Amino acid sequence: MALLQIREALNAAMKEEMERDSTVFIMGEEVAQYNGAYKVTQGLWKQFGDKRVIDTPITEAAFAGIGIGAAMKGLRPIVEMMTWNFAILAFDQIMNHAAKARYMSAGQFKVPMVIRGPNGPAHMLGAQHSQALESMLAHVPGLIVMTPSTPYDAKGMLKSAIRDNNPVMFLESEMMYGQKGEVPEEEYLIPIGVGDIKREGTDVTIICWTKMVSVCLEAAEILSSEGIEVEVIDPRTIRPLDEELIISSVQKTNRCVIVEDSWPFASVGTEIAKRIHQNAFDYLDAPIEIISSIDVPMPYASNLENEILPSVQKVIDAVKRSLYY
Amino acid sequence: MALLQIREALNAAMKEEMERDSTVFIMGEEVAQYNGAYKVTQGLWKQFGDKRVIDTPITEAAFAGIGIGAAMKGLRPIVEMMTWNFAILAFDQIMNHAAKARYMSAGQFKVPMVIRGPNGPAHMLGAQHSQALESMLAHVPGLIVMTPSTPYDAKGMLKSAIRDNNPVMFLESEMMYGQKGEVPEEEYLIPIGVGDIKREGTDVTIICWTKMVSVCLEAAEILSSEGIEVEVIDPRTIRPLDEELIISSVQKTNRCVIVEDSWPFASVGTEIAKRIHQNAFDYLDAPIEIISSIDVPMPYASNLENEILPSVQKVIDAVKRSLYY
């Protein structure tokens, strides 16, 4: 076991896959000579050179599309978006091309590619740089959406994403790149579509992913000291969703809180709530609580930012509302 | 009262607002000399000339952005997207600029504009031309999303949209442009955020919008002949949603079916279900039924297309599942 930052775990995943498979390459802004805006590609250019670690101009639509075309022709591109906010410029390439090429061609095309980068609010970056896009991406059939919450998950999930033959939208978090955790020396994969129980409990199920997992685990500790045992579930893959894991937990606890740092309207949390409502209707003893960001663009001022984001206290309150409904 | 097509009702709304307010102008592909790809702008170029009805090149991002800038400087642009599928190319302008300019500037900017055009599946247009984007648009705070289902609504809603000081995403339907209905001679407005009961009923609430309304009304007729009286509610504005109207109907019927022709994952229907679950939890006698399109890209072959889309029969079955749960 080694203690790695998520940044290092992601880096190790790419390094190993590039060593294993010469068709894997990385493309994006500042990924090569600069070692990545957030240093996730640290050292890879030095090791693999210009051919396989490629700096691009600031033209997200074009290099995303070139990645898609390269994937259609047999390569396995890893396209880094400096942040997912900028990937909006490539949404047509992602939604209308990556997501549909295989289907429209009746399976003649494969699109084995990963588009990855930091997603969601960081700190005091303002409205244009603080968007969580998993809900928009997961709305689109043809895309896979993954978002890890630990170094262990990050490495195993990214390796699976790189090996899959479908376009995988891999959402990381700028705030979490430095977060440390145990990662085995030996190779392992975390399959697409398989969630994880981050903490076992009996009273209330909390469903959360990426940044929100640590927030919820902290809340779980405090609640436990008050005798409330929550089960914390991390779906890890947003689409396809590990519905079974979620439903069976709720069938056990009969109560559910969902926590996300995205906007609430038609969000991933909303989707999960719908599925629980429809598939565990008779098990629910209280309405599902959903804590999302407040439904506004992100302001710069940190007092407002803190108000907007889910917090340990908000989670604790929601759990209690659910328990004492 | 005049009998107008939705196409004509939309045209009348723009004509009246342009006559009323000289800052209102139309911009888009083929809107002027060609009278619109779907003839919604018929005759407006002839009446208002080159200055106010402007043909654009096929560069959605740029002309959407120019519309936003013009709105920031006091004009009231109506930007026609030939179809909403192409507006994906302008998502950065819409999400990162139109939706955020007012907020980021603490209210210094207003963005009084309408972006309108046909949305959702038409017939045998294939995957890239058959997308319902209301769920992605409504996810974004700062945007208003409206989608009419009758000529009467279309005219009154579009007039309100043009007069509002926020960016309004106005979603029409290619299949419905020819649909006829009564429209008063005298001026009227339908306010943003106000839904409508399209048919009163007591047994089950059906919530649907745009193309799905006629499907649901047809189902309602058949169900009525079997003694089942459904209430058909059309929110008309997707964001902000007329939650009160929806909740009070469900509190009356205790059963709900939602029908949409978009993908199901994190959809508008999903959002509505969440709100009902959370705000009418103790009123529901059965899980909310949601009929969305099947969760795949749209194939060309019409037998597959028919299978994917909500149908009268699917609605009837869902109503009965809900009743006999």
Place this chain on the structure above:
Amino acid sequence: MNKSKFLLYLLYYGKLKKEKMKNNWQEFGISNNQIIQMYKEMLLIRRFEERAAQEYGKGKIGGFCHLYIGQEAVAVGAGQTLREDDTVFTAYRDHGHALLRGITPNEAMAELFGKYTGCSKGMGGSMHFYNVEKGFFGGWGIVGAHPPLATGTAFATKYLGKDSVTICFLGEAAANQGVFHETLNLAQLWKIPIVFIIENNHYGMGTEISRAFSGKELRYKGEVYGMEIGRFDGMSVVESYKAVKIAVDRARKESLPTLLEAETYRYRGHSMSDPGTYRTKEEVENYKNIDPIESLKKEIIETKILSENELEKINDEIKILINQSVKFAEESPEPPIEALYQNVYL
């Protein structure tokens, strides 16, 4: 502006309509058999689409249907310069490009009919023809959005050390889209073996190019990026071959991109629903007078490559193929419902 080393547009730049086609193909290594082959391909495309229009009228074909009639020489001349392992991309006006890459009339007509035997098994329709094995990569519906994909395939062949190339066709209106400019920059920056061919048929739907593009010469869009550029008479299959050959050879041998502009014209409306009232009869007639198929036919007869009778035989053979394709499409099954759930991760 830095002088282009590329002589093509000096060589072949010429007033359309004035200059008659030069029957100097031998000098360019075009064999008589190739001439016959190109004639056959153009005629096949023409007849196929004329029939498709009829079937559309009968309601056998749905959705949008964009005919290539009038522009055949561009794709056919270009296609002759390619190898089997090369790749072709175009937009939604794709029947012609598909047929010359070896998609059979049966597969093409069946696709239009939405049948399971179609080249995209009925999933794509008119705008989305594909035959990946034969290097026809479609068939795309978002105007101006496919050039990055095409560039990506050429990037991949170069990455894999192969010497195959990609041709990306697009319309002159599509060339206004921003992502096309981004792509030109990357193609030149990374020395991608691709040839972009702008099919300038002068209209994007109802909009004449001068109302959509403020510049004078489309090809300078490439020169800004230091890319070699060219322009040719797209109403002549031989001119098309000559121009594209130079560019394809450069891509294959030097791994360098080229931007070409073809002057051409579509006889029909933008799609089946377009009456095309934005053009004068005279304008359309002027182009029909330099019809690529008719003029090549004259040349073939003048140069005695084939006799009138032999040309008639070709015509008859093609008629039979087309009739068969309709019968095949009619009799083919619709896609099974299970097809809905295939080829997408659920």
Place this chain on the structure above:
Amino acid sequence: MNKSKFLLYLLYYGKLKKEKMKNNWQEFGISNNQIIQMYKEMLLIRRFEERAAQEYGKGKIGGFCHLYIGQEAVAVGAGQTLREDDTVFTAYRDHGHALLRGITPNEAMAELFGKYTGCSKGMGGSMHFYNVEKGFFGGWGIVGAHPPLATGTAFATKYLGKDSVTICFLGEAAANQGVFHETLNLAQLWKIPIVFIIENNHYGMGTEISRAFSGKELRYKGEVYGMEIGRFDGMSVVESYKAVKIAVDRARKESLPTLLEAETYRYRGHSMSDPGTYRTKEEVENYKNIDPIESLKKEIIETKILSENELEKINDEIKILINQSVKFAEESPEPPIEALYQNVYL
């Protein structure tokens, strides 16, 4: 390429660093007071940002903070050519452009501190300064995405029959974005009264322009669209004024757009977190040797417009302003929580 009628880049095209600034501003109608004003503005921007860097180090300022230090002459020279009713757009490196449009150091520093008294009431931060009344329209964070907005404002003034103009600043890397090309086409097609100024500081983050743009001359991006173009020494406030004046006058009088390129340089890293190791010390030094503020100071003294002492007084006044601005920011209140729910339709 069609010869540009626009002489600017013939006039002022010159090897940077070689050619010393010409003190011929009188010929161009620049008064001594304007020279002093421009000196004051450049110095204010410089000192403001030096202090902002310190406060950022102390953790008083959050998020991204991009300093304009080194490039002051571009915005200040350009700003002098504008009227109060004109409009200015730029990207996230916006402190300088904001200050010269009349946003006070207090409002600017308070915004950086995230306070309610800031020019965007703490909602925007460093990248999103606004003062719409004074014609400063921001302050935008998505690279290359603001030119359409800027063009829209100029479209609006023209539509309303006014003769005000818009200047849109953007980086040389931003100029690769597709939507910028789309915008150039529309600005020329519709004869929009706007001046695009590409601030070519040679780097987009860590990427030197030759690794991001395959062409030779940025300004030809405009020529493709038939737009007048120009290029000037962005390290000289007088050269900046001269070049931009010609373009602004054309926009105002003839309602025509212009694309200008300013040769300039940023002394600091891309943002506070960037060590800037991708550049040599020598390169940075070369530009500091032609520092726009220092060279103007020399000119002012040589030409006896002001004495050393008078210049010192200006420096002292500015120091006081900056200190006040920090005090003001410190003491200002955070935005109230209710502000969250204002200015968005709920």
